[in-house]
Amino acid sequence: MFDLIRKIWRTKTVTKTELFTEAPERFRGKPVFTSSKCTGCEACATSCPAGAITLQQNDDAITLSLSYAHCIFCGICAEVCETNAIQLTNEYRLATKNKNELTVSQQATLAKLLTTGKEV
Amino acid sequence: MKSGKEQTADLRWALQKRMKEVLGRSLHIRHVDSGSCNGCDFEMNTLTNPIYDIQRFGVDFVASPRHADMLMVTGGVTRHLEEALIKTYNAASEPKMVVAIGACACSGGIFGRTYANYGGIDHIVPVYVYVPGCPPRPEAIIEGILLALDRYEELSRNKGENRH
Numbered sequence: 001m002f003d004l005i006r007k008i009w010r011t012k013t014v015t016k017t018e019l020f021t022e023a024p025e026r027f028r029g030k031p032v033f034t035s036s037k038c039t040g041c042e043a044c045a046t047s048c049p050a051g052a053i054t055l056q057q058n059d060d061a062i063t064l065s066l067s068y069a070h071c072i073f074c075g076i077c078a079e080v081c082e083t084n085a086i087q088l089t090n091e092y093r094l095a096t097k098n099k100n101e102l103t104v105s106q107q108a109t110l111a112k113l114l115t116t117g118k119e120v
Numbered sequence: 121m122k123s124g125k126e127q128t129a130d131l132r133w134a135l136q137k138r139m140k141e142v143l144g145r146s147l148h149i150r151h152v153d154s155g156s157c158n159g160c161d162f163e164m165n166t167l168t169n170p171i172y173d174i175q176r177f178g179v180d181f182v183a184s185p186r187h188a189d190m191l192m193v194t195g196g197v198t199r200h201l202e203e204a205l206i207k208t209y210n211a212a213s214e215p216k217m218v219v220a221i222g223a224c225a226c227s228g229g230i231f232g233r234t235y236a237n238y239g240g241i242d243h244i245v246p247v248y249v250y251v252p253g254c255p256p257r258p259e260a261i262i263e264g265i266l267l268a269l270d271r272y273e274e275l276s277r278n279k280g281e282n283r284h
Contacts, residue, residue, distance in 0.1 A: 015173045019132055020259050050223065050230045069227035069240075072254035095251040095264040097271050099242065102226070102252060 023090040028073045030091040033064060035108040037085035044077035044086055053077060065105035068094050135266060136177040142269045143189065146178035149265075150188035150212065154205045154241060156195030159255040160222035164192060166258045179265065185209075190217040190268060192261075193245075196224035196231050197238040209245045215276070217268045220247050221261060223254045230254075248272070 023029060040062045045053045052070035056063045077086045096102060139147050151164060167174040168181065182188050185208045197205055209216060220241050223229030228239030241247060248271045251264035 014171050015176075016171060017132060019134060019262060023257065051232065067227065068252045069250060070223060070229060071252065072223050072230050074254075092253065092257045092260050093263050094253065094256075095249055095260055095267050097249055097267055099226070099247075099250055102250060 020093065023092050025090060027090040027092065028075045028088045030068065030094060031066060031071065031073070031075075031077060031086055031088050033066060033104070033106050034085050034087075035064075035106045037083045038062070038064065038108045039083055039085075040108065041082070043080045043082070047076050047080045049074060049076065061107050063105055063107050065103055067103045069099065069102040133177070135174075135179070135262065138266060138269050139178060142273050146180060147190060147265070147269075148180050148182045148188045149190045149192050150182055150185045150208070152185075152191050152193045152205055152208050154193055154195040154201045154225070155198030155237070156222065156224055160194040160225070163255040163258055164194070164221065164261060167261060172258050172262075174262065185212040188212055189215060190219060190265070192219050192221055193225050193241045194221045196228045197241050197244055199236050199238075202238065202244060205241065205244055215272050217248050217272055218245055219249045219251060219264050219268050221251050221264070222256060223252055226250045226252050 040055070040057070042055050045055045045064075050070045050072045052067045052072075054065050054067075056065070073088070075088050078084070078088050094102070139145075151161070153161060164181075166172060167179075185191065191208065191212055193205065195201070209218070218241070220226050224231060225241050228237060231237045231239070233239030238244060249264045249268045251260055253260055256264075
């Protein structure tokens with residue numbers, strides 16, 4: 001009996017006082033893409049197990065589209081990216097009424113890609 | 121001017137306030153498992169534990185779709201559970217708010233669209249809100265509920281306009 005009361009006293013109230021709290025720093029949440037760093041190596045698209053990342057190469061630009069609806073937040077894309085163009089943040093509030101909002105696409109120009117490619 | 125403590129209290133009860141505005145009563149949720157791996161189901165159960173304690177806002181999980189205002193669907197609709205989902209949807213009372221929880225329910229997730237998996241519940245039933253995540257945090261599910269209430273308000277307003 002005394003142990004039980006002591007346990008309750010120690011634990012105190014665990015219920016969250018806020019509706020939304022920030023996720024821990026190491027939480028794998030929304031992946032963000034920085035187009036200026038991308039070299040167009042397609043490592044992220046090939047390594048993605050859910051097929052959430054697709055790369056489309058045009059004449060002068062490369063379009064990377066990332067679907068949060070498909071993403072399983074495994075973090076492999078961030079791991080394989082050599083230039084850290086994709087990074088996972090601790091943002092978790094992704095709920096939406098419109099499914100099209102879940103697909104984010106970004107463009108990187110090919111000229112930049114070629115120059116960075118030469119450097120590598 | 122409200123003090124900081126009062127403001128956080130307001131935010132905390134925002135869900136209950138919103139429910140009273142939109143529905144005028146508490147919100148009852150029926151959970152439908154359409155072939156999920158149970159990851160999202162665990163996160164949904166977490167909502168009722170002492171840490172999140174969503175029942176203090178008047179949100180309750182019920183055992184029958186006939187009692188429910190909202191259906192929370194997890195999993196990417198396997199061929200065997202398609203019928204169960206359709207039957208549950210038909211049995212649910214109006215408004216049939218359908219919330220897709222997790223990557224599988226949103227788009228098929230890691231399983232994708234195969235011969236045994238439909239790849240997203242929006243192929244079968246109309247969806248109000250998509251909550252992506254594998255699994256989504258319980259807080260993300262709370263946000264999904266809030267968005268579904270917004271959507272219901274929009275739709276009911278439009279319905280009223282069409283009638284006149």
